[in-house]
Amino acid sequence: MRTVIFDLDGTLADTSGDLIAAANACFDMMGAGAVLDPARDAGTALRGGRAMLRLGLGRIGHADLEGQIDRFYPVLLEAYGAAIDVHTVLYPGAMEAVAQLSRDGYAVGICTNKPEGLAETLMTRLGVRGAFASLVGADTLSVRKPDAAPLVEAVRRAGGDPRRALLVGDTVTDRETARAAGVPSVLVTFGPGAEDVAALKPEALIGHFDELPGTVQRLIG
Known part of the structure; x- marks a missing residue:
């Protein structure tokens, strides 16, 4: 067939709006606020959670980039799953x-x-x-x-x-x-x-x- x-x-x-909201929930937990912008960063959002975390952590100049990505990726997935179809x-x-x-x-x-x-x-x-x-x-x-x-x-x-x-x-x-x-x-x-x-x-x-x-x-x- x-x-x-x-x-x-x-x-x-x-799906970019809900993905970015989930990533920004992680940055809020870090005390950085909403680092990603739904319009400007939509392309990165569609490359996945790790790509969004990497972009945002780079913007705030975090020293332990890969360590924070590993730490917060499960948090991002949980936040995304809880609000997966809002936007x-x-x-x-x-x-x-x-x-x-x-x-x-x-x-x-x-x-x-x-x-x-x-x-x-x-x-x-x-x-x-x-x-x-x-x-x-x-x-x-x-x-x-x-x-x-x-x-x-x-x-x-x-x-x-x-x-x-x-x-x-x-x-x-x-x-x-x-x-x-x-x-x-x-x-x-x-x-x-x-x-x-x-x-x-x-x-x-x-x-x-x-x-x-x-x-x-x-x-x-």
């Missing part, structure tokens, strides 16, 4: 595209570097978990993207054929994951890292999810 696998953060949904929104047309792909006979799933439990919680709270046949997170396997294995596993769990699959994402991690798996990638240009994705030379770029079904048909039939 032909399969389309989606990244989550920055691809299906803008998060699905991108326009995302679920309509998913529904169209399903009607066209494609299996659909998710492969994310968000911990699996948090990804399951978020998609359930957003009311769309049932639209996806699989969900593989950062800790589902012993490796994570850009290793090909999580993508292959997401395809397998969706009932698909890894040789007839495609990854929709928004970062160099997604581009490299697709390349490692030997499948095409489609990168979105509407996320915080939009200015960088064209340079990654994916098989296709889309500026709105309306473009996805036709792009998928062209790339994997």
Whole structure:
């Protein structure tokens, strides 16, 4: 079965506001206040909790950068899990595209570097978990993207054929994951890292999810 696998953060949904709020909760505990800005730092937020902590700790000039990241990363995850869907929104047309792909006979799933439990919680709270046949997170396997294995596993769990699959994402991690798996990638240009994705030379770029079904048909039939 032909399969389309989606990244989550920055691809299906803008999760940056809740991620930054969780990081700022950590900086509040350090006595530094809200170090990160939801608009300016959205791109870093979508690279994950450790990236946000590293950015903020660098701004406040903390001497023990890696030690504080290790200490506060679990705190960040706890804060994020407690308020995971306050600011998060699905991108326009995302679920309509998913529904169209399903009607066209494609299996659909998710492969994310968000911990699996948090990804399951978020998609359930957003009311769309049932639209996806699989969900593989950062800790589902012993490796994570850009290793090909999580993508292959997401395809397998969706009932698909890894040789007839495609990854929709928004970062160099997604581009490299697709390349490692030997499948095409489609990168979105509407996320915080939009200015960088064209340079990654994916098989296709889309500026709105309306473009996805036709792009998928062209790339994997």
